[in-house]
Amino acid sequence: MSFVLTVGSGVLAWLFLPMEVAWVPAWILYAVVVGTFATGLWVIAHECGHRAFCTGTRLQDSVGFVLHSALLVPYFSWQRSHAIHHGKTNHVIEGETHVPKRMGTEKGNSALALQRRLGPRAHGVLTILGRFVAGWPLYLLVGATGGPERGMTSHFWPSEPFSSALFPDRWVRKVRWSTVGVLATLLVLGSWSVAARSVWPVLALYVGPYLVCNMWLVAYTWLQHTDEDVPHYADDDWTFVRGAFCSIDRPYGRVIDLLHHRIGSTHVAHHLHAQIPHYHAAEATRAIAQAFPHLYRYDPTPVPAALWRVAKNCHVVSPTDDGWRFTEPDTSHRAEVSS
Secondary structure, eight states: OHHHHHHHHHHHHHHHSOOSGGGHHHHHHHHHHHHHHHHHHHHHHHHHHTTOSSSOHHHHHHHHHHHHHHTTOOHHHHHHHHHHHHHTTTBTTTOOSSOOEETTSHHHHHHHHHHHHHOHHHHHHHHHHHIIIIIHHHHHHHOTTSOGGGOSOOSSOOSTTSOSTTSOHHHHHHHHHHHHHHHHHHHHHHHHHHHHTSSHHHIIIIIHHHHHHHHHHHHHHHHTTOOTTOOBBOGGGOOHHHHHTTOOBOOOOHHHHHHTTTTTTSHHHHHHOTTSOHHHHHHHHHHHHHHOTTTOOBOOSOHHHHHHHHHHHOSEEEEETTEEEESSOOOTTOOOOBO
16 A cells, blocks of 8 residues: 555656646645655565564565665664664663753753753744754764764764764674665666756655655654653663653544554554554554553644644753653643553
């Protein structure tokens, strides 16, 4: 379904949408729709990396490598960093991706000072724009929002001048293959531009949906583990189960759940056991919510409102008696979160 919707829409646009200035609104709509479809392919590759798509390691790696490379994602490199994210979910020092800055550190103090100087609204707008436009490529390139313990890392270059802490020796070869896959896609896109004697077909048919797909990805990963009431832990306070139950399920609606294989509404189950396939995730989520009602987190806040709340208030954490909590949240429009 994801493949047919994504590729089929691209073919139809190529055949019937004129590449003229007057048709720019139609091309923007195309980017939104096809980028949303393509996120389903991204999720399937993510499932392959977890060995949750089907049986057979080689088959899953082949599918995942092709799909992620086509979306400019280094498959094996991200498989490794994402495994660390799962292994250290919401660990304030050893976690990976969207790790908040800590009060008392140079970066934490600077981030909080900037937030106070700009105000929560202006800072929230800049945060959303920065993360949606450049957040994902910057994470892959230099480890932005990655774990502070590992320093500056790159999913494309596993050694100096970047830290090698993210990729042990046995992963170096896989990182290089991942880079080759992304370079192959870039070569195809470049050859396409040369053959068409213009960059506009590539920008219209590929880059627009690519940016929208990245926005979906950032929104999911950001909101799955971040909110005003969700703590981070360190040292002896952190456990795998405690970190997994810091995941948050949200109401994305039936259509998006179908297109994205329920990655946002069944994420607690995914973190408790990453090999549960998406086609059993809803069943697993119901069982977890029933068995652990005091631990399972579901936030009924509409996703746009939750995104705005997180962008305004969730940047720097301070130590408390119950983990590291976000500093100075704006609680004027809090939504009740069942947890």
